[in-house]
Amino acid sequence: MHEMAICLGIIQIIEEEARHRSFSRVRSVCLEMGALSHAAPEAIRFCFAVVATRTVAEGAVLNIVELPGFVWCMSCSKSVEIARRGECCPRCGSYQLQVTAGEQMRVKELEID
Amino acid sequence: MCTVCGCTDGTPSTERATHDAESHARYYADMQDDFARRYHPHGHQGLQRSYHARDSHNHDHRFAHHQAHGGQALLSGGAGPAGLKVAGMSRERVIQIERDILGKNNGIAADNRALFVADDLLVFNLLSSPGAGKTTLLVRAVSELKRSRPVGVIEGDQQTSNDAERIRAAGVPSVQVNTGKSCHLDAAMIGEAYRRLPLLTGGILFIENVGNLICPAAFDLGEACKIVVLSITEGEDKPLKYPDMFAASSLMVINKIDLAPLLEFDLGKTIEYARRVNPKIDVLVVSARTGEGFGALYAWIDRQARHQRHVVEDTRR
Numbered sequence: 001m002h003e004m005a006i007c008l009g010i011i012q013i014i015e016e017e018a019r020h021r022s023f024s025r026v027r028s029v030c031l032e033m034g035a036l037s038h039a040a041p042e043a044i045r046f047c048f049a050v051v052a053t054r055t056v057a058e059g060a061v062l063n064i065v066e067l068p069g070f071v072w073c074m075s076c077s078k079s080v081e082i083a084r085r086g087e088c089c090p091r092c093g094s095y096q097l098q099v100t101a102g103e104q105m106r107v108k109e110l111e112i113d
Numbered sequence: 114m115c116t117v118c119g120c121t122d123g124t125p126s127t128e129r130a131t132h133d134a135e136s137h138a139r140y141y142a143d144m145q146d147d148f149a150r151r152y153h154p155h156g157h158q159g160l161q162r163s164y165h166a167r168d169s170h171n172h173d174h175r176f177a178h179h180q181a182h183g184g185q186a187l188l189s190g191g192a193g194p195a196g197l198k199v200a201g202m203s204r205e206r207v208i209q210i211e212r213d214i215l216g217k218n219n220g221i222a223a224d225n226r227a228l229f230v231a232d233d234l235l236v237f238n239l240l241s242s243p244g245a246g247k248t249t250l251l252v253r254a255v256s257e258l259k260r261s262r263p264v265g266v267i268e269g270d271q272q273t274s275n276d277a278e279r280i281r282a283a284g285v286p287s288v289q290v291n292t293g294k295s296c297h298l299d300a301a302m303i304g305e306a307y308r309r310l311p312l313l314t315g316g317i318l319f320i321e322n323v324g325n326l327i328c329p330a331a332f333d334l335g336e337a338c339k340i341v342v343l344s345i346t347e348g349e350d351k352p353l354k355y356p357d358m359f360a361a362s363s364l365m366v367i368n369k370i371d372l373a374p375l376l377e378f379d380l381g382k383t384i385e386y387a388r389r390v391n392p393k394i395d396v397l398v399v400s401a402r403t404g405e406g407f408g409a410l411y412a413w414i415d416r417q418a419r420h421q422r423h424v425v426e427d428t429r430r
Contacts, residue, residue: 002297002328009214017210031214038331038357074392085356086390095389099360105214111207 003043006105007051013107018056021112028061028111034102035083036069069102127306128274128289218332221300225307225335229318230425235418236318238336240358242351243324245344246368248276250401251319254410255285263316267306269298269323276321286311297328300335317414326355337421338363345369345378349386356390364395364413371400 014026029048033041041064048062068081075094088095213219229236239247248268255264266287268276277289288306290298303320310318320336322329330339341362343351346369352359359365365387367380384396397413399406 002331005295005297005299005328006214006331009217012217013210013212013214017208021208085360086353086386088389096392098392107210107212107214109207109209109211 003039003047004051006039007044007047010048010107011051011055011057014057014110015055017110023112024056025113026057026060026110027113028063029057030063030065030108030110032065032067032104032106032108034067034069034104036085036099036102037105039105041066065108067102067104070100071097072100073097126291126293127302127309128277128291215331215333218300221304222333222335225300225304228304228307229335229337230421232312233315234313234318235316235414235421236320236334236336237414237417238320238322238329238334238339239342240322240326240329240339240362241324241342241344242326242347245324245342245347246401247321247324247342248279250342250366250368250399251321252279252283253401253404253407255280255319256283257407258317258411258414259283259285263311263313265310265313265316265318267298267303267310267318267320269302269321271295271323286313292323296323296325297332298322298334299332303334317418326351326358330357330361337417340364340366342366342368343383345372345376345380345383349379349383352383352387352390359387359394360390362391362394364397366410367396367398368401370398370405371403 010029010031014029018024018026031044033039033044044064045062048057052058052060069083070079070081071089072078073080073089073092073094074096075092076089078091079100080089080091080097082090082097085099089097226236239251241247251266255266258264264285266277266280266285268274268280268287268289269292270276270289271293272291274289274291277287280287288309290302290306292298292302298320307318320334326341339362341358341364343365345367352365365384367383373380380398387394387396395413397406397409399410
């Protein structure tokens with residue numbers, strides 16, 4: 001359940017921003033999560049509610065923007081989209097793939113009072 | 114004993130280190146009771162029953178409750194503050210953050226890596242499911258490698274210092290990190306544990322991560338590379354079931370090959386599956402019990418040492 005640790009990281013980022021920008025309440029949090037990242041959005045949603053308790057983000061709505069995963073297929077010499085690791089190139093069936101996008105986990109924006 | 118993580122004071126701890134009970138209380142101890150009380154005012158008990166996002170409820174939910182049920186407030190017709198916002202009438206404002214969630218861990222990992230390079234130390238992060246044979250493999254490897262260079266080990270487990278004691282019995286310094294309830298080592302734990310080891314200049318540091326094929330893949334510790342250990346008793350399709358771990362690793366060590374005559378194990382299929390998720394992964398086949406394949410493992414380690422030395426020399430030019 002490393003999503004709990006990831007959510008602690010989210011809260012740390014929000015609290016650092018709260019100190020620097022002097023706000024005391026977050027109404028919503030927008031995350032970007034790639035399809036090939038290390039965490040499941042459903043688990044993040046569950047853990048976030050727990051970890052946000054008694055912080056500036058308590059009760060904040062969590063909005064997760066899920067971004068697609070892209071790989072470079074060495075057989076096709078083209079960029080193709082895959083939903084998860086271990087999938088083959090949808091064009092040629094090759095597994096000679098290099099991930100180029102979709103691994104990110106970022107706090108994108110906050111809606112604050 | 115802490116009722117949350119089972120350790121004596123409650124936080125992830127390095128062996129003989131003090132616990133920070135206050136931070137633990139903040140992040141873990143209160144959250145379960147508090148969560149149930151705040152977000153479930155209509156009588157649900159505890160975390161297990163609270164995660165019922167797919168249940169059909171007909172009682173009143175506060176917006177926070179929707180959020181606790183998987184962030185559905187934004188998706189359910191504008192209930193809650195986001196749906197009440199009126200342009201030009203609201204005190205709320207949106208600020209752009211654009212920060213990596215694992216940025217803090219990765220920053221500490223970068224500091225660790227710089228320290229390891231400054232100390233001329235090659236660091237490997239060993240990963241596997243529980244029981245794959247990481248500790249047995251390490252005991253044999255450090256017993257032989259210590260003859261030619263300094264060797265140290267950081268052991269990660271939820272509880273006990275059993276593994277560190279096995280390493281020390283082999284004549285190698287070792288520090289145990291107990292992670293409490295946490296399922297992985299993080300970079301800060303390694304930074305603290307490393308300070309408790311003697312100087313290993315010109316040598317090798319092995320980190321034995323918590324036995325877990327999912328979570329440790331996400332956390333950079335500052336190692337030169339990750340090594341995943343897979344025993345042949347686990348089946349051929351582990352790389353497909355847990356692809357993140359095999360994608361993050363530079364080397365797959367297939368252990369317990371001495372049991373091959375007793376099992377129906379398809380080595381070729383295992384390697385093919387691992388290379389589906391990581392076309393570049395190196396593969397070695399060993400038996401930590403008999404020592405088979407360890408010569409090739411040491412040769413691989415020596416190649417990594419030469420590679421790191423070249424990288425360091427290139428960056429200093």
